Amino acid sequence: MEISKTEAIVSLMPNSPFMWRNGTLEWLDTVQPQPTDSEIDTEVTRLQAAYDAQAYARSRKAKYDLLNQDEMRYDDLINSTTTWQDAIAAIKQEYPK
Amino acid sequence: MTTVIRGSDNFDTAINGKVLQVVTSSNTNQFANISGSGNSSGGTSGAGSAVFSVSFTPVASTSTIIVTTNPIWVYEHDDVGEYVWGNLYVDSVHKGAANRGVYNSVASSGLNFGFIGFNNSMDSWSGAKTIHCKVGMNTTYYVNCSYSYNYNGTNNLVIMEIGA
Numbered sequence: 343m344e345i346s347k348t349e350a351i352v353s354l355m356p357n358s359p360f361m362w363r364n365g366t367l368e369w370l371d372t373v374q375p376q377p378t379d380s381e382i383d384t385e386v387t388r389l390q391a392a393y394d395a396q397a398y399a400r401s402r403k404a405k406y407d408l409l410n411q412d413e414m415r416y417d418d419l420i421n422s423t424t425t426w427q428d429a430i431a432a433i434k435q436e437y438p439k
Numbered sequence: 440m441t442t443v444i445r446g447s448d449n450f451d452t453a454i455n456g457k458v459l460q461v462v463t464s465s466n467t468n469q470f471a472n473i474s475g476s477g478n479s480s481g482g483t484s485g486a487g488s489a490v491f492s493v494s495f496t497p498v499a500s501t502s503t504i505i506v507t508t509n510p511i512w513v514y515e516h517d518d519v520g521e522y523v524w525g526n527l528y529v530d531s532v533h534k535g536a537a538n539r540g541v542y543n544s545v546a547s548s549g550l551n552f553g554f555i556g557f558n559n560s561m562d563s564w565s566g567a568k569t570i571h572c573k574v575g576m577n578t579t580y581y582v583n584c585s586y587s588y589n590y591n592g593t594n595n596l597v598i599m600e601i602g603a
Contacts, residue, residue, distance in 0.1 A: 346584075346588070348581075348584055351471070352586060355472075356472075357472075361469060362471070364468060385515075436555050
Protein backbone atom coordinates (compact mmCIF):
# COMPACT_ATOMS: atom_id res chain seq x y z
CA MET A 343 0.00 0.00 0.00
CA GLU A 344 1.23 3.44 -0.90
CA ILE A 345 0.98 5.99 1.92
CA SER A 346 -0.90 9.09 0.73
CA LYS A 347 -0.08 12.70 1.50
CA THR A 348 -3.54 12.94 3.08
CA GLU A 349 -2.59 10.23 5.57
CA ALA A 350 0.74 11.94 6.27
CA ILE A 351 -0.88 15.32 6.90
CA VAL A 352 -3.45 13.81 9.27
CA SER A 353 -0.62 12.05 11.06
CA LEU A 354 1.23 15.34 11.50
CA MET A 355 -1.83 17.48 12.25
CA PRO A 356 -4.57 15.16 13.55
CA ASN A 357 -7.02 17.97 14.31
CA SER A 358 -6.57 20.11 11.22
CA PRO A 359 -9.08 20.16 8.35
CA PHE A 360 -7.80 20.65 4.82
CA MET A 361 -8.72 19.94 1.25
CA TRP A 362 -7.20 19.16 -2.12
CA ARG A 363 -8.65 21.57 -4.65
CA ASN A 364 -8.10 19.78 -7.93
CA GLY A 365 -4.85 18.43 -6.56
CA THR A 366 -3.55 21.51 -4.74
CA LEU A 367 -3.43 21.53 -0.93
CA GLU A 368 -5.71 24.14 0.65
CA TRP A 369 -5.37 24.58 4.41
CA LEU A 370 -8.70 25.05 6.21
CA ASP A 371 -7.36 25.25 9.77
CA THR A 372 -7.39 28.87 10.97
CA VAL A 373 -5.38 28.11 14.12
CA GLN A 374 -2.78 25.47 13.44
CA PRO A 375 -0.14 26.19 10.76
CA GLN A 376 0.10 24.23 7.55
CA PRO A 377 3.00 21.76 7.46
CA THR A 378 5.62 22.38 4.80
CA ASP A 379 6.01 20.20 1.72
CA SER A 380 9.26 18.90 3.20
CA GLU A 381 7.57 17.93 6.46
CA ILE A 382 4.79 16.16 4.56
CA ASP A 383 7.23 14.28 2.35
CA THR A 384 9.29 13.24 5.39
CA GLU A 385 6.16 11.94 7.10
CA VAL A 386 5.13 10.00 4.00
CA THR A 387 8.54 8.36 4.00
CA ARG A 388 8.36 7.57 7.72
CA LEU A 389 4.86 6.08 7.51
CA GLN A 390 5.77 4.11 4.40
CA ALA A 391 8.81 2.65 6.14
CA ALA A 392 6.74 1.71 9.18
CA TYR A 393 4.13 0.05 6.96
CA ASP A 394 6.69 -1.78 4.86
CA ALA A 395 8.46 -3.02 8.00
CA GLN A 396 5.30 -4.93 8.91
CA ALA A 397 5.08 -6.73 5.56
CA TYR A 398 6.34 -9.97 7.10
CA ALA A 399 3.64 -9.85 9.77
CA ARG A 400 0.88 -9.32 7.21
CA SER A 401 2.22 -12.17 5.08
CA ARG A 402 2.45 -14.48 8.08
CA LYS A 403 -1.08 -13.67 9.19
CA ALA A 404 -2.46 -14.40 5.72
CA LYS A 405 -0.84 -17.85 5.87
CA TYR A 406 -1.85 -18.45 9.50
CA ASP A 407 -5.46 -17.74 8.59
CA LEU A 408 -5.38 -20.58 6.06
CA LEU A 409 -4.58 -23.12 8.77
CA ASN A 410 -7.19 -24.90 10.84
CA GLN A 411 -5.00 -24.47 13.88
CA ASP A 412 -7.39 -25.78 16.54
CA GLU A 413 -7.90 -29.00 14.66
CA MET A 414 -4.17 -29.32 13.97
CA ARG A 415 -3.36 -28.94 17.67
CA TYR A 416 -6.05 -31.46 18.62
CA ASP A 417 -4.82 -33.99 16.08
CA ASP A 418 -1.23 -33.49 17.24
CA LEU A 419 -2.32 -34.15 20.81
CA ILE A 420 -4.14 -37.34 19.87
CA ASN A 421 -1.56 -38.62 17.41
CA SER A 422 1.59 -37.35 19.14
CA THR A 423 2.58 -35.45 16.00
CA THR A 424 3.91 -31.90 15.44
CA THR A 425 2.05 -30.79 12.33
CA TRP A 426 0.93 -27.51 13.91
CA GLN A 427 4.37 -26.56 15.17
CA ASP A 428 5.90 -27.54 11.84
CA ALA A 429 3.40 -25.48 9.87
CA ILE A 430 3.93 -22.40 12.03
CA ALA A 431 7.69 -22.77 11.86
CA ALA A 432 7.57 -23.09 8.09
CA ILE A 433 5.56 -19.87 7.77
CA LYS A 434 7.95 -18.02 10.08
CA GLN A 435 10.86 -19.27 8.04
CA GLU A 436 9.18 -18.25 4.78
CA TYR A 437 8.55 -14.70 6.05
CA PRO A 438 11.39 -13.80 8.44
CA LYS A 439 11.42 -10.56 10.41
CA MET B 440 -14.51 23.88 -14.51
CA THR B 441 -17.90 25.34 -15.38
CA THR B 442 -19.64 25.16 -18.74
CA VAL B 443 -22.68 27.14 -19.77
CA ILE B 444 -24.75 25.92 -22.70
CA ARG B 445 -27.41 28.18 -24.10
CA GLY B 446 -29.49 27.98 -27.22
CA SER B 447 -29.89 31.74 -27.30
CA ASP B 448 -29.33 34.66 -24.97
CA ASN B 449 -32.58 36.28 -26.08
CA PHE B 450 -35.26 34.88 -23.83
CA ASP B 451 -37.97 37.49 -23.66
CA THR B 452 -40.37 34.88 -22.39
CA ALA B 453 -39.64 31.44 -21.04
CA ILE B 454 -40.94 28.53 -23.08
CA ASN B 455 -43.12 26.10 -21.19
CA GLY B 456 -41.35 22.84 -20.45
CA LYS B 457 -38.26 23.61 -22.50
CA VAL B 458 -34.71 23.54 -21.26
CA LEU B 459 -33.63 27.17 -21.29
CA GLN B 460 -30.04 26.66 -20.23
CA VAL B 461 -27.70 24.06 -18.80
CA VAL B 462 -24.70 24.72 -16.58
CA THR B 463 -22.27 21.92 -15.77
CA SER B 464 -19.36 21.79 -13.38
CA SER B 465 -16.88 19.10 -12.40
CA ASN B 466 -13.93 18.80 -10.08
CA THR B 467 -11.76 16.27 -8.29
CA ASN B 468 -11.71 18.14 -4.98
CA GLN B 469 -11.16 16.21 -1.77
CA PHE B 470 -11.92 17.27 1.78
CA ALA B 471 -9.97 15.70 4.63
CA ASN B 472 -10.23 15.57 8.41
CA ILE B 473 -13.31 17.83 8.48
CA SER B 474 -15.10 18.10 11.81
CA GLY B 475 -18.72 17.18 11.20
CA SER B 476 -21.98 17.33 13.11
CA GLY B 477 -25.65 17.55 12.31
CA ASN B 478 -28.62 15.29 12.38
CA SER B 479 -29.97 12.65 10.09
CA SER B 480 -32.23 15.11 8.28
CA GLY B 481 -29.21 17.11 7.16
CA GLY B 482 -30.39 20.50 8.47
CA THR B 483 -27.13 21.96 9.68
CA SER B 484 -27.41 25.71 9.06
CA GLY B 485 -24.92 25.89 6.24
CA ALA B 486 -22.34 23.55 7.67
CA GLY B 487 -20.67 20.99 5.50
CA SER B 488 -18.16 20.89 2.73
CA ALA B 489 -19.10 22.64 -0.50
CA VAL B 490 -18.28 20.16 -3.21
CA PHE B 491 -19.84 22.60 -5.67
CA SER B 492 -20.30 26.37 -5.48
CA VAL B 493 -21.46 27.52 -8.88
CA SER B 494 -22.86 30.88 -9.94
CA PHE B 495 -26.14 30.64 -11.81
CA THR B 496 -28.23 33.36 -13.44
CA PRO B 497 -31.69 32.23 -14.53
CA VAL B 498 -32.98 33.65 -17.78
CA ALA B 499 -36.50 33.83 -16.36
CA SER B 500 -37.76 34.28 -12.81
CA THR B 501 -40.70 31.95 -13.43
CA SER B 502 -38.65 28.89 -14.35
CA THR B 503 -37.91 25.73 -12.42
CA ILE B 504 -34.28 25.04 -11.56
CA ILE B 505 -33.12 21.42 -11.36
CA VAL B 506 -29.85 20.49 -9.67
CA THR B 507 -28.35 17.02 -10.02
CA THR B 508 -25.00 15.46 -9.15
CA ASN B 509 -23.45 12.04 -9.20
CA PRO B 510 -23.31 10.24 -5.83
CA ILE B 511 -20.60 11.91 -3.76
CA TRP B 512 -18.47 9.71 -1.52
CA VAL B 513 -18.24 10.63 2.20
CA TYR B 514 -16.10 8.54 4.56
CA GLU B 515 -15.59 8.70 8.30
CA HIS B 516 -12.30 8.93 10.20
CA ASP B 517 -13.33 6.92 13.27
CA ASP B 518 -16.04 4.34 13.70
CA VAL B 519 -18.57 6.70 15.27
CA GLY B 520 -20.48 8.15 12.30
CA GLU B 521 -24.04 7.02 11.64
CA TYR B 522 -25.12 8.89 8.54
CA VAL B 523 -24.04 11.17 5.76
CA TRP B 524 -26.07 14.11 4.57
CA GLY B 525 -26.22 16.76 1.91
CA ASN B 526 -27.69 20.24 1.77
CA LEU B 527 -28.51 22.47 -1.15
CA TYR B 528 -28.19 26.25 -0.75
CA VAL B 529 -28.80 29.21 -3.02
CA ASP B 530 -26.46 31.84 -1.61
CA SER B 531 -27.16 31.38 2.12
CA VAL B 532 -30.75 30.16 1.76
CA HIS B 533 -31.29 26.51 2.54
CA LYS B 534 -33.26 24.85 -0.25
CA GLY B 535 -33.49 21.41 1.22
CA ALA B 536 -31.62 18.32 2.24
CA ALA B 537 -30.45 15.94 -0.39
CA ASN B 538 -31.30 12.29 -0.19
CA ARG B 539 -29.20 11.08 2.67
CA GLY B 540 -27.23 7.92 2.36
CA VAL B 541 -27.20 5.01 4.71
CA TYR B 542 -23.94 3.92 6.17
CA ASN B 543 -22.12 0.77 5.39
CA SER B 544 -19.38 -0.92 7.33
CA VAL B 545 -16.11 -1.55 5.63
CA ALA B 546 -15.26 -5.08 6.63
CA SER B 547 -11.55 -4.60 7.09
CA SER B 548 -11.71 -1.65 9.47
CA GLY B 549 -15.31 -1.13 10.53
CA LEU B 550 -15.31 2.40 9.16
CA ASN B 551 -18.49 3.66 7.57
CA PHE B 552 -19.14 5.57 4.40
CA GLY B 553 -22.05 6.74 2.32
CA PHE B 554 -22.93 8.40 -0.92
CA ILE B 555 -24.98 11.56 -1.33
CA GLY B 556 -26.48 12.47 -4.66
CA PHE B 557 -28.38 15.72 -5.27
CA ASN B 558 -31.58 15.62 -7.28
CA ASN B 559 -33.48 18.76 -6.35
CA SER B 560 -35.83 21.19 -8.05
CA MET B 561 -36.74 24.70 -6.93
CA ASP B 562 -38.31 27.92 -8.13
CA SER B 563 -36.22 30.34 -10.15
CA TRP B 564 -35.03 33.82 -9.10
CA SER B 565 -33.70 37.02 -10.58
CA GLY B 566 -30.01 37.82 -10.97
CA ALA B 567 -26.85 35.85 -10.27
CA LYS B 568 -26.76 33.63 -7.22
CA THR B 569 -24.47 30.85 -6.14
CA ILE B 570 -25.69 27.29 -5.82
CA HIS B 571 -23.85 25.34 -3.11
CA CYS B 572 -23.96 21.55 -2.81
CA LYS B 573 -22.66 20.67 0.64
CA VAL B 574 -22.10 17.27 2.16
CA GLY B 575 -20.98 16.05 5.55
CA MET B 576 -21.20 13.39 8.21
CA ASN B 577 -21.93 13.42 11.93
CA THR B 578 -18.28 12.84 12.80
CA THR B 579 -14.87 13.76 11.42
CA TYR B 580 -15.13 12.94 7.74
CA TYR B 581 -13.52 12.90 4.31
CA VAL B 582 -15.08 13.65 0.94
CA ASN B 583 -13.93 11.96 -2.24
CA CYS B 584 -11.15 10.18 -0.37
CA SER B 585 -10.52 8.49 2.95
CA TYR B 586 -7.79 8.63 5.56
CA SER B 587 -5.72 6.04 3.77
CA TYR B 588 -7.30 5.92 0.32
CA ASN B 589 -6.40 8.89 -1.83
CA TYR B 590 -7.50 7.86 -5.28
CA ASN B 591 -10.26 10.37 -5.85
CA GLY B 592 -12.70 10.48 -8.70
CA THR B 593 -14.44 13.30 -10.53
CA ASN B 594 -17.70 14.72 -9.21
CA ASN B 595 -20.14 16.22 -11.67
CA LEU B 596 -22.93 18.76 -11.34
CA VAL B 597 -25.67 19.63 -13.81
CA ILE B 598 -27.99 22.62 -13.38
CA MET B 599 -30.95 22.91 -15.74
CA GLU B 600 -33.43 25.71 -16.08
CA ILE B 601 -36.84 24.63 -17.33
CA GLY B 602 -39.24 27.22 -18.70
CA ALA B 603 -42.55 27.75 -16.94
